[in-house]
Amino acid sequence: MFLEYTTIFIFLIVGIAMVPLMLLIGKILRPHAPDDKKTSTYECGEIPLGSSWIQFNLRFYVIAFLFLIFDVEVAFMFPVASIFKQWTQAGFGQGWLAFIEVAIFVGILLVGFAYAWHKGDLNWVRPKKKE
Template sequence: MEGYYGTYALVGLVLLVASAFVAVAFVGGRLLRPSVPTHEKLTTYECGVDPVGVGWAQVHIRYYLYAYLYVIFAVDAIYLFPWATVFDAPGFGATTLVEMFVFVGFLATGLLYAWRKGVLAWT
């Protein structure tokens, strides 16, 4: 398959074969699996315990604060890896070091604020 349209035809052929493979896998799975639905099989599974009550449960707000703080510091930690690669490059040493101290200062300020507000106290 040469030329401009040949490459598109090749991509289309690969997509067609992939779609056919997925369709054959799903149809084969449906034909080969046993299907005997019972009341127990259709019940919601909750770690081996029979479900009791309604599915609505309230969660204390402090757990959301823990999750929020984790996401903030985990995402901020991602920025440390590119900084480490740029810090090694010639000519960027002092500038990137100052920028990282400013960045870590913001993180420390946020952590100090959370600590002073009592968010980090596990009760």
């Protein structure tokens, strides 16, 4: 089974190497004549004002946080998912046990989800706080 990961590894290497290779082929054929106007930042024809490496909105950070929590949850659930069917086929007792465990695990997260929802962290446009 671990032999299969050879293919994955080679796929990643080929994936990385393919882009420079494609560019290298084009290098012989394509023109190369950069000038100041051409290599300046595109801003719809205007002269670009300042850098765009700026501080951006905090709500992207909140989204990233929520994602992290959910994704870790999903990653932890995968082993359960892969054997859940065997448990349910083994009999009612084991099936219910597995279901209750899944329900508790998901339930804890859903409480957090409900909290985030109630607090308005899921809203993209935040309503202004009332004074």
